[in-house]
Amino acid sequence: MSTASPLIIALDYASLDAALCMADRLDPSRCRLKVGKELFTRSGPDVIEALHGRGFEVFLDLKFHDIPNTVAGAVQAAAEQGVWMVNVHAGGGRRMMEAARERLDRRGLTMHLIAVTVLTSMEEADLAEVGISATPAEQVERLALLARDSGMDGVVSSAWEARRLKELCGADFLKVTPGIRPGFAAAGDQRRVMSPADAMSAGSTHLVVGRPVTRAEEPMEALAAIEAELAAG
Numbered sequence: 001m002s003t004a005s006p007l008i009i010a011l012d013y014a015s016l017d018a019a020l021c022m023a024d025r026l027d028p029s030r031c032r033l034k035v036g037k038e039l040f041t042r043s044g045p046d047v048i049e050a051l052h053g054r055g056f057e058v059f060l061d062l063k064f065h066d067i068p069n070t071v072a073g074a075v076q077a078a079a080e081q082g083v084w085m086v087n088v089h090a091g092g093g094r095r096m097m098e099a100a101r102e103r104l105d106r107r108g109l110t111m112h113l114i115a116v117t118v119l120t121s122m123e124e125a126d127l128a129e130v131g132i133s134a135t136p137a138e139q140v141e142r143l144a145l146l147a148r149d150s151g152m153d154g155v156v157s158s159a160w161e162a163r164r165l166k167e168l169c170g171a172d173f174l175k176v177t178p179g180i181r182p183g184f185a186a187a188g189d190q191r192r193v194m195s196p197a198d199a200m201s202a203g204s205t206h207l208v209v210g211r212p213v214t215r216a217e218e219p220m221e222a223l224a225a226i227e228a229e230l231a232a233g
């Protein structure tokens with residue numbers, strides 16, 4: 001089932017059963033689901049098949065970062081499982097991203113292919129420690145332009161960079177932003193958070209939301225509250 005909703009709910013669970021329990025409480029016409037490293041490492045492709053069987057589109061968030069041929073193969077494998085979106089690390093460089101794009105194009109595989117810029121958990125001091133003297137905002141801009149020029153459909157960044165990325169890369173370039181906190185939710189361990197409505201008006205095209213929905217007593221009520229915040233703008 002395809003949905004027009006910008007909401008992607010992060011299924012951050014340690015078992016297939018727990019993830020499917022949550023999926024069964026959500027509506028595939030009102031959100032997509034994100035499967036990350038922990039769940040996929042435990043469950044393997046079974047989780048993707050099970051979510052597809054329930055009508056959900058899946059964002060496979062494995063943040064591939066390796067030599068070009070290896071990443072191209074991994075991206076091909078994701079596309080052949082019918083995944084809606086997959087991501088790689090823009091830090092893997094132009095040749096890696098181009099190889100992934102070329103592999104999909106050559107096989108006629110359609111799937112959104114996006115690149116992670118700077119993780120929302122990283123601050124300027126963390127970048128300095130790995131030899132990057134730019135600020136997070138500067139580094140996000142640099143990697144977003146590289147990702148666009150290397151054939152990516154969009155990037156993952158914090159919503160705080162979305163406005164600038166829209167100016168630089170256009171409205172159609174996907175801007176998938178985690179760190180979203182509706183009015184009713186606590187920031188928790190996220191540092192650079194933004195409300196759903198502010199993130200959309202800044203230029204985000206998709207909002208990744210985890211705990212505000214998955215830890216709510218009634219996940220669909222939490223999702224409806226986010227939809228109401230979006231509608232109120």
Ligand SMILES: O=C(O)c1cc(=O)[nH]c(=O)n1[C@@H]1O[C@H](COP(=O)(O)O)[C@@H](O)[C@H]1O
Pocket residue numbers: 010012036061116118119120121156157178179180190208209210211212
């Ligand atoms: O790639 C991601 O989805 C991601 C990138 C990033 O920079 N920061 C970030 O929080 N995420 C993911 O977004 C989700 C946020 O979940 P909550 O903080 O519970 O809303 C988690 O699954 C994170 O792994």
